[in-house]
Amino acid sequence: MxxxxxxxxxxxxxxxxxxxxxxxxxxxxxxxxxxxxxxxxxxxxxxxxxxxxxxxxxxxxxxxxxxxxxxxxxxxxxxxxxxxxxxxxxxxxxxxxxxxxxxxxxxxxxxxxxxxxxxxxxxxPLAGITALRLLRAAGPVAGRRVLLTGASGGVGHYVTELAASCGAAVTAVSATAERGARLLELGAVELVTSVDEAQGPFDVALESVGGSSLPAALSRLAPGALLVWFGQASRVPVTLDFFDFFKGPLQARIAHFDYTSSDTTYAEDLAALVRLVSAGRLHxxxxxxxxxxxxxxxxxxxxxxxxxxxxxxxxx
Missing domain, CATH: 3.90.180.10 (Medium-chain alcohol dehydrogenases, catalytic domain)
Known part of the structure; x- marks a missing residue:
């Protein structure tokens, strides 16, 4: 074959x-x-x-x-x-x-x-399962402000629609307004082209770009908020000065996410994605x-x- x-x-x-x-x-x-x-x-x-x-x-x-x-x-x-x-x-x-x-x-x-x-x-499969498990790792998002970087990819579209449908206020970061336009239709309350443009504080930051994006997102967290790092699409390593924590949000947390770590089977999440699409709740x-x-x-x-x-x- x-x-x-x-x-x-x-x-x-x-x-x-x-x-x-x-x-x-x-x-x-x-x-x-x-x-x-x-x-x-x-x-x-x-x-x-x-x-x-x-x-x-x-x-x-x-x-x-x-x-x-x-x-x-x-x-x-x-x-x-x-x-x-x-x-x-x-x-x-x-x-x-x-x-x-x-x-x-x-x-x-x-x-x-x-x-x-x-x-x-x-x-x-990969983008949808990642989005489902990423939001589980973030915890309840209803009524919370969520910062999402690298939002114009497949994962970003799913995260935006799923989080918005749960009541989250999503600020999506896309390299260009044109690439990110669809995110507003899917429920994002704000679209910016750089983390530097995002007005915090945020309760959750979902970071997938790497480089300077992660420390910029970290600086915009609310006290006790969570940053979940799930990728490095820029292929630029992150340099993080932990002394910035003393100047930044108190009790902020950073968690690394890998969609394969929570479960080695995918049938249930795939079935959930199929149900959401079939019901017109995921596009x-x-x-x-x-x-x-x-x-x-x-x-x-x-x-x-x-x-x-x-x-x-x-x-x-």
Whole structure:
């Protein structure tokens, strides 16, 4: 079968200077508790582009990208768990999803209703699960002021809509007003293009940019408030002078967040995201939809921050 591979593999190029190629691989052989699905659409995440660049040490021998997929089950799990053959599903495999077929643990799968197509579903897993778990880490947000940096990406759109629907007053930070315009429609009360423009104090800061963004967000916290650090999209390390705590908010806290740390299964969160979309309470922001032969082009656009929201590739 065909699959998208890192450039170290020998196959045909996908896009000029792309870090991926299209080639032939063996059919997936499911382990216990795994089903096989025919992939109809997948999402490209910025973290996967960093992995392809070698900037994140998350690979293993034979690694291929692909964590967000939607499609149809063609081989049910042998142990009887999970959806049966013919079921339409959204899934979050650990890798290998940029392919015609992929094996996925049934604990990482949720069924789809007819009202949700594969393109919409493929935008849900990593960004949606991250948003759900990030808000749980932040605690109750009803009536609280929330500062969200890096808000124009897929996670930011979900966090904004989910937090606003819970009664939070979200100040969203986006590199440009154009990239962040949709956030106001999703419920943000304010959109700024720099943390320096944000008027605190904030009860919660959700920080994903790194560099100078984190200390700037920290300085705008209310006494006893919480900053949750969940990414470093700028790829610039944070330099933090802890003596600033003496000048800043009393009893402020910093917590590191990793969406994989709270649970190693994703079925329940995927099912929750599917219910919210089906009920019209969550609206995935899909910035571009392309044929999977354009994967390299999409990766380049994500690196240049030309895509607002999720980037989806369709297979076949």
């Amino acid at each position: 065909k699959a998208v591979l890192p450039v170290s593999s020998t196959a045909g190029s996908i896009g000029d200077g792309a870090p991926v190629v299209l080639g032939e691989v063996s059919e997936p052989e499911p382990h216990d508790g795994e089903l096989v699905l025919a992939v109809e659409a997948y999402s490209v995440n910025r973290g996967e582009t960093f992995q392809l660049d070698g900037q994140l040490d998350r690979r293993w021998p034979g690694w291929r990208p692909g964590k967000d997929v939607a499609g149809t089950v063609i081989r049910a799990a042998a142990d009887g768990t999970g959806p049966g053959a013919g079921a339409r599903v959204v899934a979050h495999p650990p890798a290998y999803g940029w392919a015609e077929r992929v094996a996925v643990p049934t604990a990482h799968v949720a069924e789809l209703p007819d009202s949700i197509d594969a393109v919409t579903a493929a935008a849900l 995935p922001e899909i910035g571009t939809v392309r044929d999977w032969s354009r994967t390299g082009d999409v990766i380049a656009e994500l690196r240049d921050r030309q895509v607002r929201g999720n980037a989806i590739l369709t297979v076949g």
